Amino acid sequence: MEPYYLTVHELEGLLRAGETTSLSITEAMFRRIDDVEERIHSYITLMKETALEAASASDQRRREGAARGPLDGIPVAVKDLICTMGAPTTCGSRFLERFVPPYDATTVEKLRDAGAVILGKTNMDEFAMGSSTETSYFGVTRNPWDLERVPGGSSGGSASAVAAGECIASLGSDTGGSIRQPAAFCGVVGLKPTYGRVSRYGLVAFASSLDQIGPLARDVEDCAILLTVIAGHDKRDSTSLSAPVPDYRDFVGRSIAGWTVGIPREYFIEGIDPAVAAAVNRAVAAMKDLGAECREISLPHTRYGIAAYYVIAPAEASSNLARYDGIRYGFRSPGERELLDLYRNTRAGGFGPEVKRRIMIGTYSLSSGYYEAYYKKASQVRTLMKQDFDEAFAACDVILAPATPTPPFRLGEKTDDPLQMYLSDVFAAPANLAGIPGLSLPCGFTVNGLPLGVQLLAGHFEEGKLIQAAAALEKALSAEQRRPAL
Amino acid sequence: MKITEDQVAHVAHLARLNIDEKEREVFTKQLDDILLYIDMLNSVDTTDVAPMTHAMEGTETFREDVVRSSLPVDAALANAPDDDGASFKVPKVIE
């Protein structure tokens, strides 16, 4: 049996029982990658040599009775926005094509400490700016369920790698839906934690007040296992909070009978695809079967989410990306003799059009005379959106909503119309603005066999509830074990 | 029109992005669309609403004033496009 479609907890059992080794699993993963990567393109960089070493080291530990927990020996992939010491971290950008960080991100350090085997760095929209993985300098990633469609983005490679059996689980990052939307598009589970739950140290910043690293995996339990490993306070990140980290796996399998599930009416009005609406309805029915009360609620400022998001995220990005000047690292326009030309041509040559567009919007909205009307206004609307959620969670345990307005769209379908592309994040961005955790769970397929997802949201630091509800729903939906035809 | 080509050129300069005429035209159109969309924020009453600039509250973490080792110079310069083994090199800066 090939292991590449197993879950972390299944492999953990096999490893513990001595029925397989990390090395053999890891080798199988690279064979799978050899088979399908040409069609999917999930990875920017493969780290075969260090992965095999890490796998052998894991096997050695296990032989010595010193295995480190459920992730020890498990092959995972990491979005190429998360720094890996000694391995290129490109952010999907020409700018960082040759950048090799002299440090690990805290999450990578935690993965390594847990014994995980890092297979490589996954493809993504350039600097995480995109919803389709089409803005990567290193070429598009294709959806394993339909190679003519996008895997979503920006963590498209992290989602497609899980879906295509090119890794067991992965890390992505979510600034405005970049974990949940590709998870929904690729038929996997994706979890964006509460802002501050997971350290951002070593996560290359897109929009610092919105970015959060989270897991993508085959099931909710795997997400819980990964989250338990990567969560927690980090003294290198002042915005990471010190709330204790439970073993999130403990929430899997618990009943949600008697819970209140909020269904926000504002998520069902804006051009939502009937297949998506049907998926949510299936989930609502399943929730009721589980003994939860489903109640319509209102999140009145939802419709302003994208507008607020597309002020705040580009504003922060315009500043975060100012460091790419071709002086200390990264791309540099050759032969420049004037400082101003060095800056202007380096940045023009190093960034793709979507990144430039966002830098432009952000620079404009912070510039003299526009700050109040854009940045400040959007930040005030953000407060109102957070208040909407605070009120909702006073009455509900979790919120159930669509993850995306549509199933995966075609490659190239939205690349010429940035605003249409932005609107595909309409159901995802509010959670980032409010800082709350969200999870996208597979919920059946369209008639054409494209995956559909639903989204669950919970209050600040209520990842336990989120996992409890998602695991229960996952079981109730008894998702058919379909695999992409590759 | 929310934004003119001249404004786009000015913003590109502030952001140190060299954009050609074609790009300027395209960006002007696209930024205009996006800014028009963003205009919907104006219909929200935000009187007396405090802006939310962080997605969390809490006390900041301090670092104690204790020296930690710096990077070796070669590691600091390892990714530099141009250096002399000690410093990063740039075209002459006129002050």
Add this chain to the structure above:
Amino acid sequence: MEYEPVIGLEVHAQLRTQTKIFCGCSTAFGSPPNTHTCPVCLGMPGVLPVLNRKVVEYAVKMALATHCTINHVSEWARKNYFYPDLPKGYQISQYDRPIAERGYLDLEIDGAGKRVGITRIHMEEDAGKLIHDESAPVSYVDLNRAGVPLIEIVSEPDMRNPEEGAAYLRRLHEILVYLEICDGNMEEGNFRCDANVSLRPRGEQTFGTRTELKNMNSFRNVQRALEYEIRRQQYVLESGGTVVQETRLWDDARGATSPMRGKEEAHDYRYFPDPDLLPVIVPGEWIDEIRKTLPELPLEKRERFIREYDLPAYDAGVLTASRAIADYFEAVATRCSKPKAASNWVMGDILGHIKEDKLEMEDCPVSADDLGELVRLIDDGTISGKMAKDVFEDMWLSGKKPETIIGEKGLAQITDTGALETVVDEVLAANPAQVEQFRGGKEKVFGFFVGQVMKKTKGQANPGLVNEILKRKLSDL
């Protein structure tokens, strides 16, 4: 028309922490380029700033010493601009809500009091350094200084002439050094000053167009630059021109200011709250704790010296110029119980030698205890003031205790009255002619007798005693 200058000063003071403001790299000055750098201060992708607690503590100290209101919640902002010495493309600073606001500093200028308002104090990070190649069209970027903590202290435009400007700076400098939160070394750039200057017709309330002066690296240069700039603006106005709002650099060699050569554009710093750093919260208890650690400030110390030691204002001023001098003086005075004598020795001999040998007060080879003992030995007549000067020279060079030197050289004064009377008798007997002259009313000869006695005793006779015996003997004759 008579013009009145209006001057405001912005001081950047480097804080004396061990490490940078947002990372653990050392702040040591003068190391080889880029040896105190790490991913954080190099502005590498994905790394984050973590605030050094000491920086807040030091900023609060300065705020307390300058009577500012401390904001319990202050906020970090990013100041966005591109420059090769600024690794992130933005400087982390404070904008809307600085750590402290609305303070003042009291000055004394030619005996008159003057209060200068302080608009705000904020914390920020320093930029790196550019070194320009003389032989090639290249500049080198050294980021050792990038991220060194600064406080910027912005004054109100309250000063009306260059002297007031210089006095304000000196006072500010003195306090920073007294608080031991800044080394205050202007040459190493850890105390930097920019000035805003404008002129307005005397009696006018509104401000004229101002220029910003930079590149003045000593108190003297600040004063000279202000003087020059005031003359220049006056000339411009009087010849019917208008002052252009611009940044001008002081050229020490030329003794003039000139507009910055680099094309100056209208800056648009696009300040916004830094999402990587939460607001700084300084609870009242923390402020109280810091207040307890505040040392006596120079002005208070000066007044106390005058009151407690009965010193002239001049002495008190010199002795409180630094905390080290003041502490030294107080130790000497305590040991010898002769504050004025202690003051004379510290101001004259000690500071003179320190200056001559280019030493810091902290490196003074004569301990305060030993100098105090020396002064005491003069006071109790063990040695004369003149002998003490020689003993002091020896102490300075050898570091030995005064009693050791006196013992080694056999310098103790002859205070034995009987022995001195014998010597006086001998002198009088050997010089009958001079005795006659004295009796004839020529009192100047008295000095001759003293000299002879000192010669016979090799200078070790107690001069007071010699005078006394001579007077008695001569009148008895």
